[in-house]
Amino acid sequence: MTAPASRDPVPQDTGPPALRARGIVKRFGPTLALDRVDLTVAPGEAHALVGRNGAGKSTLVGVVTGLHRPDAGTVALAGRPAPAHGDAAAWRARVACVHQRPMTVPGLTVAENLFLGRFEPGRPLIGWRRLRRRAAELLGAYGVDVDPRTRVGDLTVEQRQFVEIARALSFGARLIVLDEPTARLDARGGARLFARLRELGxxxxxxxxxxxxxxxxxxxCATVTVYRDARHVLTAPVADLSRTELVAAMTGDGGRPAPRPPAPATAPAAGERAPLLRTEGLALTGVYGPLDLAVRPGEVLGLAGAAAAGAVAVGETLAGMRAPTAGRITVDGRAVRPGRVPDALDAGIGYVPEERHRQGLVPGRSVAENATLTVAGRLGPFGIVLPARARALAQTMITALDIRTGGPGQSVAELSGGNQQKVVVARALARGPRVLVAVAPTAGVDITSKKSLLGVVRRFADEGGAVVLVSGELDDLRICDRVLALFHGRPAARFGTGWSDRELVAAMEGTTVGTATVPEAPTEAPTAVPEAPTSVPPEPTPGSGP
Incomplete structure (x- = not known):
């Protein structure tokens, strides 16, 4: 595959590299995290660093931003040796990292976040008007359209990222590390971010x-570097690598996706079974709906949409985390009390949340404690958790999901992102649910972990469960039997298998192309979907659909 024409070429003859890391070795106890790896980033270049979880990417970032002292090797920034380890101010003036999780303080204003720790150097009192003026000048210099008086907690994810980038640049850094910067952005937000990055480049x-x-x-990106198993595998122009070749470099196995496993031969076809999960007129004012969904045993229903489409809120409603303003949810004919997580659990709904760090894990606890959170009351008499039972159940889940860990007692914070996500899935499955609601289950994990997690979801359905998979990732949605695309909280189109990327992306952006069908109002769609066709197919028969 060739690179898009809009991407800027690598700058030529623009001085010493922004970053040159050579022969970096880093050990954590007996673990070799980096084994003589290299990385060079040119001035003005967007350089991708990719690899599976555990490949060494995060460790390398720690080394080149001053968090980790390498055991061997050298780091140079803009042609000069890196600052001494521990000299935070010197490192901050040379390189900065914008993390996947926001590092801003939500309760403070934009101006306060921009100059946190350096409000008025040499002055005993803070001049707030002067501070806001300085913030406005800084934001304007980097093209960030945000009011300095606004609380950061009231900004969109996209705006918070721009504020973090502006803060990093204000220290003088000319190398910015972007860690999964689009993980929480919709397509438009990602396009705006990329446009701004090209301008800065x-x-x-x-x-x-x-x-x-x-x-x-x-x-x-113009250039990509691949790490695998703590080693440098290749660095090459992106335009010279097909996606198959890039995946092969990352995985070492050719990168072919595993075929979808067939349903058990003795199981009746999903279409012959009564729906296991139903919603009728489900709505949350200003967010989504009304929605009539029907998911049968053996089915995976995909809810596709951008960040603001309302699909995540639908998943949270099914799990009891939000109370709808209208409609009802039933599991196998039993009504589920809205807005109550215990009722959703008791009805047999397992839930994989969107953000594992904030909603899915207790970082200071072990793998066993995290995996058994939803069944703690079943692990001993009178509500007392017997550690041996918790460890035994956790070990069963570790084996079933292939969680790479030193054992049930290991801290979940020590696992890679993909294995942490498997622990979240283990917790959702621990109660033996009949319905699984998975929101962005592969966000921020590597390709191998992605295949493994999606295989678990598909297997849950093939063994008789019903799945609602909420995601904007096309690879996630390929395991679905049906996909309902949402736009501004309303169904824009529905698909069976065999949809094209172009069709589904167009539907998520509010248009319909190809063979997609648009559900008829009022049960599954608004009377008018922006840019959608004016003709729609007949309404599906009850229970036929989403």
Whole structure:
């Protein structure tokens, strides 16, 4: 595959590299995290660093941003040796990292976040008007359209990222590490972010771009470096690598996706069974609906949509985390009390949340404690958890899901992102649910973990469960039997298997192309979907659909 014409070429003859790391070795106890790896980023270049979880990407970022002292090797920034380890101010002036999780303080204003720790150097009192003026000048210099008086907690994810980038540049850094920057952005937000990064690149700012979403690498980056098993595998122009070749370099196994496993031969076809999960007129004012969904045993229903489409809120409603303003939910004919997580659990709904760090894990606890959170009351008499039972159940889940861990007692914080996500899935499955609601289950994990997680979801359905898979990732949605695309909270189109990327992306953006069908109002769609065809197919028969 060739690179898009809009991507800027690698700058030529623009001085010393923004980053040059050579022969970096880093050990954590007996674990060799980096084995003589190299990385060079040119001034003004967007350079991708990709690899499976555990490949060494995060460790390398720690080394080149001053968090980790390498055991061997050298780091140079803009042609000068890196600052001494521990000199935070010197490192901050040379390189900065914008993390996947926001590092801003939500309760403070934009101006306060921009100058946190350096409000008025040499002055005993803070001049708030002067501070806001300085913030406005800084934001304007980097093209960030945000009011300095606004609380950061009231900004969109996209705006918070721009504020973090502006803060990093204000220290003088000309190398910015971007860790999964689009994980929480919709397509439009991602396009705006990339446009701004290209503008900054033309000014000589270099970016080290870390992403598990390979289409973004081809869209933004000129060069890609691949790490595998703590070693440097290759560095090459993105335009010279097909996606198959890039995946092969990352995985070492050719990168072919595993075929979808067939349903058990003795099981009746999903269409012959009564729906296991139903929603009728489900709505949350201003967010989504009304929605009539029907998911049978053996089926995976995909809810596709951008960040603001309402699909995540639908998943949270099914799991009891939100109370709808209208409609009802039933599991096998039993009504589920809305807005109550215990009722959803008791009805047999398992839930994989969107954000594992904030909603899915207790970082200070072990793998066993995290995996058994939903069944703690079943692990001993009188509500007392017997550690041996918790460890035994956790070990069963570790084996079933192939969680790479030193054992049930290991802290979940020590696992890679993909294995942490498997622990979240283990917790959702621990109660033996009949329905699984999975929201962005592969966000921020590597390709191998992605295949494994999606295989678990598909297997749950093939063994008789019903799945609602909420995702904007096309690879996630390929395991679905049906997909309902949402736009501004309303169904835009529905698909069986065999949809094209172009069709589904168009539907998520509010248009319909190809063979997609648009559900008829009022049960599954608004009376008018922006840019959708004016003719719609007949309404499906009851229970036929989403």
């Amino acid at each position: 033309s000014q000589g700012v270099a970016f080290l771009f870390i992403s598990h979403h390979l289409p973004e690498v081809y869209e933004l």
